[in-house]
Amino acid sequence: MQITVNINGASETRDVEPRRLLVDFIRSDAGLTGTHIGCDTSSCGACTVLLDGRPVKSCTVLAVQADGSEVKTVEGLAEGGELHPVQAAFKEHHGLQCGFCTPGMMLVGSALLEGNPDPTDEEVRWAISGNICRCTGYMNIVTAIQAAGGEGS
Amino acid sequence: MTTVHEPRTSPEVGGIGHSVRRKEDDRFIRGAGNYLDDLNLPGMLHMAILRSPVAHARINSIDSSAAMEIEGVLAVITGEALAAHGLAWMPTLSGDTQAVLATDKVRFQGQEVAVVIATHPYIAHDALSHIDVDYEELEAITSPQQSLATSTLIRDEKEGQTDNVAYTWEAGDQDSTDAAFAAAARVVSLDTHYPRSHPAPLETCGVVADVNSITGQATIYMTSQAPHAIRTVFALVAGLPEEKIRIVTQDIGGGFGNKVPVYPGYVVATAASLLIGKPVKWIESRTENLISTGFARDFHMHAELALDGDNRITAMRAGILSDQGAFFSDAQPTQFRAGLFHICTGSYDFPSAHVTAKGAYTNKAPGGVAYRCSFRVTEASYLIERLVDNAAHEVEMDPADFRALNFIKEDQFPYLSPTGFVYDSGNYHGAMDKAKEMIGYDGWRARQAEQNADPDATKLIGIGVASFTEVVGAGPSRQYDILGLKMFDSAELRIHPTGKAILKLGVQTQGQGHETTFAQIVAEELGIPYSDIKVMYGDTDNTPYGLGTYASRSTPVGGAATAVVSRKIRAKAQKLAAHLLEAAEEDLDWEPGKFTVKGTDQSVTIQEVAFAAYTNHPVGMEAGLEGVTYYDPPNMTYPFGTYIVVVEVDTGDGTWKVLEMVAVDDCGVRINPMIVDGQIAGGLTEGFAKANMQWITFDDDGNCIGSNFMDYLVPTAWETPRYQLGETVTPSPHHPIGAKGVGESATVGSPAAFTNAVIDALWSKGVSNIDMPVLPHRVWGALNGVEASP
Known part of the structure; x- marks a missing residue:
């Protein structure tokens, strides 16, 4: 069936199978490979995108469910060539190593900061508890998100 | 010697000691990494693997006709088809054989049975359910104890294999050890199982094989920690000419040992591309990753310490039974059948040890990879650190004091261990003292005494200590090889005319930050800013041969190669500088980035020298400023540290939480x-x-x-403790820049600290061991005398 999804401000209209996953739509149809796949069970959060502003795991959303919606992926975080504060803070505070979980972590972080620009350590940890990182031990991710909040406020 | 390294370069140059921000991050934070699954080639096909649903069965027949009827399916490949090309079996990194696709039997659940090649990944996966395999089930052997007791032969296809033993091995000296035990005032023993685990990097394994049927060129993009060795293995397995094989590893989403071996999927995808003439992509699902590739650990360990009347350790015995799964495929040096497990005498000074190991085949996935570990050093460290802790409790000494009494002393290095390692350097008392001070050890002991003294207390404090010694940086060629390939590593450095540089490595990052760290080594040695140095790796056509990144070997071996090649270039630069300054070479002083004529202000920068190498080199000297080094380390390096954890155990439900943790690491410079x-x-x-x-x-x-x-639990940010990190610096005396490697120390050293903390809380209740993972029901069972189910 035909769907139209606005991804990072650009409209993507495609004919898709009803079973097509949103993550495959984003990666294969829209060609935005910054969104990653790390598991098959909605456990790891590598595929996290913002669907109408809210974090979702795009491996657990059908592409047809996103028809008419706005999706933001990591490629849409920077605006006008300016890094989002979360992106800059991840680099500054060594919040990433292999980089595979990073897009999902940054999107969740940015969504958290939208509603809570000064989150506590616990609030950040709870917010990102649906996202797995195997490299960093999370400490620097938490620091980076908090620092980005400080930047924005 | 304990020193802290003060940077000698400016922050702009960014040499050793500077926490410069990572160069690679610019692409990762923009979602512009190049991971394997991001690669799409024109006309590319997709592969899905049919896996055995049962652990042990004879295959009577495979009917793939219905799958072939599905639109979009181009081929179904079985073991029989591979056997026709001699590819049904492949060698493992331990010199055993492993089925690529099963022909006779399946030997573990998840084993590769057939593959579908289709135009779309969804179609390839759909078609799997249309392949009909007739399995005749056999007894499943699920433990090494069962394996050694049964008459059922797992590897019945192997010529000369009459039992289920995969290997036997020993180290140390039995006679002197027996004598020490006979004379011991006390013997402390421990039986523990280091459970099977999986590295589970967030990116699974995969391959895009692109074999050009006209030229025979095979370009294989894959998730590999060891691309050069893989190229050679492919040449040997597939009989392809090695110059026509190019392995390309792009960005890798974590490895931790999982991405060292050659997996059947890589081989079949390459064969399929060769057969069909189009690129073939295979990306593992998470379930495939966890059930079929790269398990780690699974050591059943028994060990004893002999103590004299003064609580000094005099000897150690250890006996290991390892669960190898269906194929013996540990990624480890050839000479060492149980990896470097014989480092199990740890940080302690005693003269005698004897270690025996036996591996058994079982109907489980193969692997035996060094999961963030230098070839079984993790199991070794866990064993000795659990054992000394129990010994301390048995002799009623503080575990930190017991360790300090038995540590190898600073003036004993280099130290020959009873199993034959020569520890290069160490200051174990220094790391212990620092860790105790940072965590406030005596204060916690006082609080523990008070809180645990209450007979009604339901929250007990436990303090766990672990003082690990690692052995990393494999390794000296006289002892270390994998499939005959000596474990040197390499660096090639080219300085361009404008003074910018490109550094090509034989090692392979999976997130460790090589693009930054290795540029910093060059910056230190040559004074060229780290930001001017491009670091390349992971393309076998364009980087020098090396054995790859695992076992914390990048900095000890590849980092040393980088320093040495930089110094070679500096030696030539000095000749060029002498020519430019019209001075004798020996009259020049060097500081990073600049040669100066002694006693004058006449100088040239490294950039000016580089330009001269291409525009104004003296007669009789070759043009250019570049070099390559293959570094064969004279010894391993021995990082160490002390970790102290404070936990609170809830005796009501068996849960425990970390109240505080301090980690003091000494990884050299x-x-x-x-x-x-x-x-x-x-x-x-x-x-x-x-x-x-x-x-x-x-x-x-x-x-x-x-x-x-959902079943294999990995910690999220919510469960993960916070840590305080500390350091001491004892440079490696034989490494060009004094570094030792650090990627694995914490995974090696910390498990025992956590378990020791829980046992420390419960010792007075009669609990002396709980195997990992220290799950709540196990804690509760141990406290209440109830045998816990797994």
Whole structure:
């Protein structure tokens, strides 16, 4: 069936199978490979995108469910060539190593900061508890998100 | 010697000691990494693998006709088809054989049976359910004890194999050890199982094989920690000419040992591309990753310490039974059948040890990879650190004091261990003292005494100590090879006319930050800013041969190669500088980035020298400024540290939480302190994971429990403790820049600290051991005298 999804401000209209996953739509149809796949069970959060502003795991959303919606992926975080504060803070505070979980972590972080620009350590940890990182031990991710909040406020 | 390295270069140059921000991050934070699954080639086909649903069965027949009817399916490949090309079996990194696609039997649940090649990944996966395999089930052997007791032969296809023993091995000296035990005032023993685990990098394994049917050129993009060795293995397995094989590893989403071996999927995808003439992509699902590739650990360990009347250790015995799964495929040096497990005498000074090891085949996935570990050093460290802790409790000494009494002393290095390692350097008392001070050890002991003294207390404090010694940086060629390939590593450095540089490495990052750290080594040696140095790796056509990144060997071996090649170039630069300054070479002083004529202000920069190498080189000297080094390390390096954890155990429900943790690491000179701390924090979390939740087990039929992230628990930010990190610096005396390697220390050292902390809380209740993961029901069972189910 035909769907139209606005991804990072650009409209993507495609004919898709009803079973097509949103993550495959984003990666294969829209060609935005910054969104990653790390598991098959909605456990790891590598595929996290913002669907109408809210974090979702795009491996657990059908592409047809996103028809008419706005999706933001990591490629849409920077605006006008300016890094989002979360992106800059991840680099500054060594919040990433292999980089595979990073897009999902940054999107969740940015969504958290939208509603809570000064989150506590616990609030950040709870917010990102649906996202797995195997490299960093999370400490620097938490620091980076908090620092980005400080930047924005 | 304990020193802290003060940077001698400016922050702009960014040499050793500067926490410069990572160069590679610019693409990762923009979602512009190049991971394997991001690669799409024109006309590319997709492969899906049919896996055995049972652990042990004879294959009577495979009918793929219905799958072939599906539109979009181009081929179904079975073991029989591969056998026609001599590809049904392949060698493992331990010199055993492993089925690529099963022909006679399946030997573990999840084993590769057939593949579908289709135009779309969804179609390839759809078609799997249309392949009909007739299995005749056999007894599933799910433990090494069962394996050694049964008459059922797992590897019945192997000529000369009459039992289920995969290997036997020993180290140390039995006679002197027996004598020491006979004379001992006390013997302390421990039986423990280091459970099966899986590295589970967030990116699974995969391959895009692109074999050009006209030229025969095979370009294989894959998730490999060891691309050069893989190229050679492919040449040997597939009989392809090695110059026509190019392995390309792009960005890798974590490895931790999982991406060292050659997996059947890589081989079949390459064969399929060769057969069909189009690129073929295979990307593992998470379940495939967890059930079929790269398990780690699974050591059943018994060990004893002999003590004299003064509580000094006089000898150690250790006996290991390892569960190897269906194929013996440990990625480890050829000479060492149980890896470097014989480092199990740890940080302690005693004259005698004897270690025996036996591996058994079982109906489980193969692997035996060094999961964030230098070839079984993790199991070794866990064993000795659990054992000394129990010994301290048995002789009623403080565990920190017992360790300090028995540590190898600073003036004993280099130290020959009873199993034959020559520890290069160490200051174990220094790390212990620092860790105790940072955590406020005596204060915690006082609080513990007070809180635990209350007979009605339901929250007990436990303090766990672990003082690990690692052995990393494999390794000297006289002892270390994999499949005959000596474990040197390489660096090629080219300085361009404008003074910018390109550094090509034989090692392979999976997130450790090589693009930054290795540029910093060049910056230190030549004074060229790290930001002017491009670091390349992971393309076998365009980088020098090396054995890759695992076992914390990048900095000890590849980092040494980088320093040495930089110094070679500096020697030539000095000749060029002498020519430019019209001075004698020996009259020049060097500081990073500049030669100066002694006693004058006449100088040339390294950039000016580089330009001259291409525009104004003296008669009789070759043009250019470049070099390559293959570094054969004279010894291993021996990082160490002391970790102290304070936990609170709830005796009501058996849960425990970390109240405070301090990790003091000594990895020698730290090139980029920020990156080093990042490696340690990540490693501590993987150690916590294994102590607290993360394991893979099987039911009696050989079904894998832990085949996805809902059953195989890895810690999220919510469960993960916070850590305080500290350091001491004892440079490696034989490494060109004094570095030792750090990627794995925390995963090696920390599991015992967590378990020791729980046992420390419960010792007075009669609990002397709980195997990892230290799950609540196990804690509760131990406290209440109830045999806990797994």
